[in-house]
Amino acid sequence: MRAHIIDGKALAADLRASIAEAVRALRREHAVVPGIAVVLVGDDPASSVYVRAKSKAVGEAGMKAVDRRLPASTSEAELLALIASLNADPSVNGILVQLPLPRQIDAQKVIAAIDPEKDVDGFHPINVGRLASGLPSLIPCTPMGCVRLARTVHASIAGMDAVVIGRSNIVGKPVAQLLLAENATVTIAHSKTRDLPALCRRADILVAAIGRPEMVRGEWIKPGATVIDVGINRIIDASGKPRIVGDVAYAEAVQCAGAITPVPGGVGPMTIACLLLNTLRATCAQKGLTAPTI
Ligand code: NDP
Numbered sequence: 001m002r003a004h005i006i007d008g009k010a011l012a013a014d015l016r017a018s019i020a021e022a023v024r025a026l027r028r029e030h031a032v033v034p035g036i037a038v039v040l041v042g043d044d045p046a047s048s049v050y051v052r053a054k055s056k057a058v059g060e061a062g063m064k065a066v067d068r069r070l071p072a073s074t075s076e077a078e079l080l081a082l083i084a085s086l087n088a089d090p091s092v093n094g095i096l097v098q099l100p101l102p103r104q105i106d107a108q109k110v111i112a113a114i115d116p117e118k119d120v121d122g123f124h125p126i127n128v129g130r131l132a133s134g135l136p137s138l139i140p141c142t143p144m145g146c147v148r149l150a151r152t153v154h155a156s157i158a159g160m161d162a163v164v165i166g167r168s169n170i171v172g173k174p175v176a177q178l179l180l181a182e183n184a185t186v187t188i189a190h191s192k193t194r195d196l197p198a199l200c201r202r203a204d205i206l207v208a209a210i211g212r213p214e215m216v217r218g219e220w221i222k223p224g225a226t227v228i229d230v231g232i233n234r235i236i237d238a239s240g241k242p243r244i245v246g247d248v249a250y251a252e253a254v255q256c257a258g259a260i261t262p263v264p265g266g267v268g269p270m271t272i273a274c275l276l277l278n279t280l281r282a283t284c285a286q287k288g289l290t291a292p293t294i
Contacts, residue, residue, distance in 0.1 A: 001223065003257040006149050012269035015148075015294065016061060019276045022292045023062040026283070034283035035064040036094035036120060036275075037086045041079060041105065042072035047098045054096065057272045063279060066092060076105045080113050087115040093283040094120035096275070099170075117286055120278040123170065131177050138278050142209075143174040145270030146228045147182065150205055153226050153259045158183035161202050165189045165216070165247070166209030171230055175207050196220070208247035218252025227253055227260040230267050 026032045036058055040051045051067070058065040068082060079101075086092045095118045101107045111119075116126040122140035130137035150157060162184040166172035172188060179186045184205065189196055200206055200220040206227050208216050213233035221227060231247030246263030253260055261267055277294060284291035 001256065001258070003227070003254045004153070004259040005254075006152060006226075006228075006259050006261045006266060008145070008149060008261055008266040009269045011149065011152060012145075012273040015270070015273040016057065016276060018294045019273070019280055020061045022280055022294065025292075026280075026289070027062065030287065030289060032283060032287055032289075033062070033064050034093050034279050035066060035091045036096060036279045037066040037068055037089075037092045039068045039070070039079075039082065039086075039095070039097045041070045041074050041098075042102050044100070047100075051098050054272055054275060057276060058279070061276045063276070064091070072102050074102070074105070076109065079105055079110055083110065083113045087113075087118065092118065093286055094118055094279040096121055118282060120275060120282055121170075122174070122278065128169070128174075131174060134181060138282060139178065139274075140170055140174045141274035141278060142171050142230060142267060142271045143178050144274040144277070145267050146171075146175050146207055146230060147178045148274070149228055149261055149267065149270060150179075150226055151182075154205075156182075157205060160184045160204040162186045162205040162207070163189060163200055163203035164207045164209065165193075165196070165200070166207075166211075166230070168209065171209040172207075175209065175230075179205070179207075210247040212247055213245050214247070214249040216248040216253065218249060218256055221253050221256050223256050224258035225256075227257045228267065229261050229263050231263060232268065 038051055038055050055065040086095050095114050111123045116124045119127050119138050122138040127137040162179045164172050164176045167188050167190045176186045176188045197220040201222050206225055209230040213235050229246035229248040233245050237243045244264050281291045
């Protein structure tokens with residue numbers, strides 16, 4: 001059996017088109033243009049690429065992107081002052097601070113300083129707590145993308161066994177919360193988990209968010225399972241060329257999985273689309289409008 005390839009690029013394009021349509025309606029009917037501030041501190045090349053891609057997508061959706069680039073020497077107090085001014089700015093509906101931050105800045109302090117209603121990354125402790133409590137909240141973008149991708153394969157995932165490898169605050173834990181909210185039976189694995197291959201073989205849905213190139217082998221995968229590969233790893237392949245691979249050995253996994261996300265072209269594009277969706281939802285909530293169901 002060869003797996004169905006979950007085309008994250010196409011699904012993200014569909015989602016972005018629906019969001020752009022909703023943004024046009026907001027502008028037409030309420031004269032509202034969602035605005036998002038994208039804050040980048042320093043010149044980390046990978047972060048610069050992500051920030052450029054996010055700002056471009058914001059513009060294409062008809063939203064307003066406010067780019068704030070700060071030098072690597074920025075102090076915590078300076079960044080907190082910028083966040084306070086963005087919190088107070090009514091034209092800014094979403095605030096995204098690209099991580100990681102330089103060493104002198106405490107990322108948790110910065111995240112906690114963002115107005116939870118503008119926290120389009122969904123990392124603020126209030127949004128984390130609301131998600132864990134099953135209350136409406138802004139949901140982290142990559143986890144939201146993972147579950148939306150899984151839902152393109154399964155109309156319902158209730159009762160399924162889901163294994164999430166990774167327990168980070170930005171991917172593993174929120175993915176697990178979302179799968180639980182969908183009534184899956186969820187196990188979270190991490191670096192201390194015993195016999196990870198055996199655990200993975202029980203999974204109807206396997207989410208890999210590890211950061212280790214091709215660690216999950218084909219023989220770890222239950223035949224027919226849905227595999228969501230979050231990993232983005234830059235490697236030099238056997239021919240000496242740089243390449244991006246996921247956390248799953250794709251060529252092996254595609255032979256036995258029922259469905260699988262490719263890397264690139266799977267979770268990555270959905271992350272950006274979900275950021276736009278969060279910005280739309282945050283804007284509607286701030287303006288007292290009902291967000292469209294997308
Ligand atoms: P972290 O490094 O924060 O977390 C990695 C997790 O994997 C940890 O919980 C760690 O366990 C676990 N882990 C590490 N080694 C092993 C092992 N040998 N066996 C089992 N578990 C292990 O990474 P992130 O969650 O931030 O990111 C994970 C991957 O997803 C990365 O490749 C990242 O680039 C990618 N990513 C992709 C995004 C996208 O848009 N597609 C967005 C965000 C991330 P422990 O807690 O015990 O240390």
